[in-house]
Amino acid sequence: MQKKLIILGAGESGIGAALLGKQRGYDVFVSDGGAIKDIYKQELAVNHIPFEEGQHSWDVILNADEIIKSPGIPEKSELMKKVREKQVPVISEIEFAYRFSKDSKVIAITGSNGKSTTTALTFNIFETAGLHAAMVGNIGLSYARQVATAPADYYIVEVSSFQLDDIRDFKPNVAILLNITPDHLDRYDYKMANYVASKFRIAMNQGPEDYFVYCVDDPEITGYLKGHTIHSTTIPFTIMEPLKQGGFMTNEQVNIQVNDEPMIVSMYDLALKGKHNLYNSMAAGIAGRTMDIRKEKIRESLTSFKSLEHRMEYVTTVRGVDFINDSKATNVNSLWFALESMEHPVVLVMGGVDKGNDYSAIQDLVKEKVKAIICLGIDNAPIQEALSGYTPVIIDTRNMKDAVNAAFGHAEKGDVVLLSPACASFDLFKNYEDRGRQFKEAVKEL
Structure with a gap:
């Protein structure tokens, strides 16, 4: 018997999940409390996926085997209170997409600032190296849509704390945590500790064979690490002091030291300017080195990358x-x-x-x-x-x-x-x- 999959929210991630669910043999229904864009309604119709807009049919939703929730729906909503009460399993779209892409490598990037730039720069490194990579998540296509329509060998995924809140098995090969500053605290009971813990979920399923890449200069990150164990191989980056392993600065040069292979680029040659982009460039360069991309290709990408629209x-x-x-x-x-x-x-x-x-x-x-x-x-x-x-x-x-x-x-x-x-x-x-x-x-x- 087909599993009943209900998708709450018909934005890009919801539609991607619906397409992937249908493709994998689920009985899919999409429900959006607001209006659904015409282009998405056409996609659902063409793929014979039933949907509703402007309402939520409680009886249908609460009868689901599994729910995929849009990151935009808060836990405090009446809808989610009812779902939790009924104990219907809830996952995020990245969790669902990961279920069907475990043969690929996943590089996941989160942080309060710089996620999109670092994701695009990391993708550019993989593309420059000639690898079959896709840039997905909060940037470009949804992860699930990509898995359904054009699977890749490497997924470079931009993930938000909201998406991480509803993962269970999601386990990136490389998890990058750029920084943590107050944002979206209304969704975390106005407690910074809750928001920090949410960001760290990116590493919760990782093992020693995986990499956790993080900024040492961020007090929220280092504070959390003092009281919690990360099970993956940790690679720090900083602009404050030299390190034996990771990303660091010496004499106005960016050093990336991973797997005993030093790589150096002058900060003046980096395509992206500004202190924050030193961090973003280091994180992306480290991700490339963990996947054994050649130093020349990483350097080429870091020095020629064009910044994203609406981001500096x-x-x-x-x-x-x-x-x-x-x-x-x-x-x-x-x-x-x-x-x-x-x-x-x-x-x-x-x-x-x-x-x-x-x-x-x-x-x-x-x-x-x-x-x-x-x-x-x-x-x-x-x-x-x-x-x-x-x-x-x-x-x-x-x-x-x-x-x-x-x-x-x-x-x-x-x-x-x-x-x-x-x-x-x-x-x-x-x-x-x-x-x-x-x-x-x-x-x-x-």
């Missing part, structure tokens, strides 16, 4: 003013990294839906580097209150065109206009991609 993306230069789109920066820590990497005076465009941000972390950097802040959002009061004493100019705007015009008006030749909002985008935009695209369009109209 250079847009253009207008009358000597550089414009950079960092719309993906949806928390204060991302903005801190962006400002830290700036070498010229900055006109900063920021704001949006404030997730309870603590702007005190960037006050010193704002004072040192920012000549004007252009607020872009419905409620800019928290930014005004926290940063007005640290920069001479703060202006309110309510749309992207006005924000870009105001920023350009306060910029001089040699300055940088940086869109790095530190906030979610939903007050004025569909998502961070829409915000970034509108920024680029407004810049082109100058």
Whole structure:
């Protein structure tokens, strides 16, 4: 008899799971409390997968053998309370995809910041080396869709804490933990310890034959490691001091020492600039070395990689003013990294839906580097209150065109206009991609 598989949420991960489930002989039903995009409805129809939108049929859902839950559905929701009460097994889409890809190698990357960049850079290393790799997860196609439609030998998977919350057997060959800073705490009872533990689930099933790659400079990571055992082979990386094994800096050179094979690249030759990208480059380079990719291929990739759209993306230069789109920066820590990497005076465009941000972390950097802040959002009061004493100019705007015009008006030749909002985008935009695209369009109209 077919197992009843219910998929809650019909975004990219839900549809990918539905396709994989159908392909593997499950009785699949998709349920979404909101509207499902037309393109996804067509896919479900073509594949004869029944679905509902705008509601959840409790009787059908609670009768499932197994549920795959969208990362966006919180445990506190009425739906999940009922599911847990009935004790229906719940897994995430990455857990389901992993079930059918155990013959491949999996490199999983998590962290509060830099996941997408490191995932793309790691994928680029594997591709440059001529390996049959796929970049999946929160970036590109869902892991399950890739397994269903175009299986690969190597999966480079960007994973969030929400996805890790619902794994059971997911066991990456290489797990990378970049950093842990406060984010999404509303989903973790506002307890940092819960969020940290969630991130560390990436390594929970690993054994000595696997690798756990982590940043020694992150106090949350090192604090957790003092009280918990990791069973895989650990490879640290740092920019603070030389190491015998791992990634480190000496004389402005990035060193990657894995399997007794030293590899050195000048930090000035790296394609991605800024302190945070030293970490990202080290992590990606270590991942490549654990899979015995040749040093020349890793070096080639690290020095020629093009950054991702909306992530410290250079847009253009207008009358000597550089414009950079960092719309993906949806928390204060991302903005801190962006400002830290700036070498010229900055006109900063920021704001949006404030997730309870603590702007005190960037006050010193704002004072040192920012000549004007252009607020872009419905409620800019928290930014005004926290940063007005640290920069001479703060202006309110309510749309992207006005924000870009105001920023350009306060910029001089040699300055940088940086869109790095530190906030979610939903007050004025569909998502961070829409915000970034509108920024680029407004810049082109100058």
